[in-house]
Amino acid sequence: MVEVRREDWEAGGFGLYVHWPFCQAKCPYCDFNSHVARSIDQGRWARAYEAEIARAGHEVPGRVLRSIFLGGGTPSLMEPETVEAVIGAARGAWGFSNDIEITMEANPTSVEAGRFRGYRAAGVNRLSLGVQALNDRDLQRLGRLHSAEEAAAAFGIARDTFERVSLDLIYARQGQTPEAWEAELREALGLAAGHLSLYQLTIEEGTAFGDRFAAGKLRDLPDEDRAADLWDITQRLTEAAGLPAYEVSNHAAPGQESRHNLVYWQGGDWVGVGPGAHGRLTLGGVRTGVETERAPGRWLQMVEQGGTGESARERLSEVEAAEERLMMGLRLADGVEMGRLGALPELAGRAEALTGMGLVSHEDGRLRTTAAGRPLLNAVLRELLA
Structure with a gap:
């Protein structure tokens, strides 16, 4: 099989x-x-x-x-x-x-x-x-x-x-x-x-x-x-x-x-359509950020001329993709799977320090902010991604 x-x-x-x-x-x-x-x-x-x-x-x-x-x-x-x-x-x-x-x-x-x-x-x-x-x-x-x-x-x-x-x-x-x-x-x-x-x-x-x-x-x-x-x-x-x-x-x-x-927040893929929309697509195994033209008239013209409304694409590195998963996933009360963050080898040590401060927890293979850490999320992320 x-x-x-x-x-x-x-x-x-x-x-x-x-x-x-x-x-x-x-x-x-x-x-x-x-x-x-x-x-x-x-x-x-x-x-x-x-x-x-x-x-x-x-x-x-x-x-x-x-x-x-x-x-x-x-x-x-x-x-x-x-x-x-x-x-x-x-x-x-x-x-x-x-x-x-x-x-x-x-x-x-x-x-x-x-x-x-x-x-x-x-x-x-x-x-x-x-x-x-x-x-x-x-x-x-x-x-x-x-x-x-x-x-x-x-x-x-x-x-x-x-x-x-x-x-x-x-x-x-x-x-x-x-x-x-x-x-x-x-x-x-x-x-x-x-x-x-x-x-x-x-x-x-x-x-x-x-x-x-x-x-x-x-x-x-x-x-x-x-x-x-x-x-x-x-x-x-x-x-x-x-x-x-x-x-x-x-x-x-x-x-x-x-x-x-x-x-x-769970790191899925989505298509973004319309002026100023952003998307994330996994293409050939690579996480790719997609941006569209912001000006409504210009976006409409680009599409009507048979082209695309996109203005830019960016292939994310494995580290960038893992950082994004961490930043989005920690917004959730349920947190993020540590197994999806393997491209951040120093994360475990930094998370352990914040665990000792009562700001995050690491249980059942998931990293979460605590009730005390959630209102301080930006500061927590700065420490984890230092």
């Missing part, structure tokens, strides 16, 4: 990420590749996505697709027919797993909420709703176009329409006290979403918030002590509600974890 060698990427599976680059407005904290456009020819974009997905299907044929993620930008500005075309192209390129997860990011404005049923009919079975805050004052500060009332209405429609719904919130906002965050998080948990993505506000260069911060105009952000208090509240309340953190910023009831994001 011939033994079939399992490639490393199969530990995480295979997914498809589709980037929709358009928004109604640019949020001041956002550093994603998003653009405001007066008009969008949805038919042209659907055909371009179909062409790029078909091309990828020829390059990596015979795989089983575990997940599709429609991200952005604001994918809920896509027409349901465009979404249906994307999903149909993916079905033509690869086989679907029996329990494939097809996620769309959405904003809870009333116009988009009215489209939810069309997206479900197109094949979307999971919605990630970008609420970000549950009060109007902070929604306005974050540059959001919806109200708290609209968010609640959109969530109700989403919960009635899709099999699974995730709710996104940003905390550690300007002037936010631990008491205010605890009340807001309890309200979010009361909505009965099976998955919560809870991100601490980060100030990124090149954003409107970044410019305000540099000019000293973004005041009353939490200091380290208050940020630590907010983190502790987040872990305590989600754990008590049955939605423990399975990843640094993501919390879910058992079985409600994001399968697509697990492809990333």
Whole structure:
């Protein structure tokens, strides 16, 4: 009997990420590749996505697709027919797993909420709703176009329409006290979403918030002590509600974890399609990073001229691939298999030192951050990859 060698990427599976680059407005904290456009020819974009997905299907044929993620930008500005075309192209390129997860990011404005049923009919079975805050004052500060009332209405429609719904919130906002965050998080948990993505506000260069911060105009952000208090509240309340953190910023009831994001964190392969999308493919046994053209008009033109929307490819060395597996895998509460990190020979000794400090554990062949180490993940990684 011939033994079939399992490639490393199969530990995480295979997914498809589709980037929709358009928004109604640019949020001041956002550093994603998003653009405001007066008009969008949805038919042209659907055909371009179909062409790029078909091309990828020829390059990596015979795989089983575990997940599709429609991200952005604001994918809920896509027409349901465009979404249906994307999903149909993916079905033509690869086989679907029996329990494939097809996620769309959405904003809870009333116009988009009215489209939810069309997206479900197109094949979307999971919605990630970008609420970000549950009060109007902070929604306005974050540059959001919806109200708290609209968010609640959109969530109700989403919960009635899709099999699974995730709710996104940003905390550690300007002037936010631990008491205010605890009340807001309890309200979010009361909505009965099976998955919560809870991100601490980060100030990124090149954003409107970044410019305000540099000019000293973004005041009353939490200091380290208050940020630590907010983190502790987040872990305590989600754990008590049955939605423990399975990843640094993501919390879910058992079985409600994001399968697509697990492809990333578990070191799987994924195709990235659309302006600014990134992919990871194992080609000829070599982990390969793929980047696409960021400018929407240029990307569309490149694809329509019969070429590719890609802008660069990079073959990762075994060390680089192992470092990436470590950085992504340690985000998970379940950690990463040490057997997949053999290209990092000094890792075991460094991990032993951090184990003695109570920041990581090494049990059952897996390396994990502890409850004390998880909020210090960046510092832990710096020590492990020194």
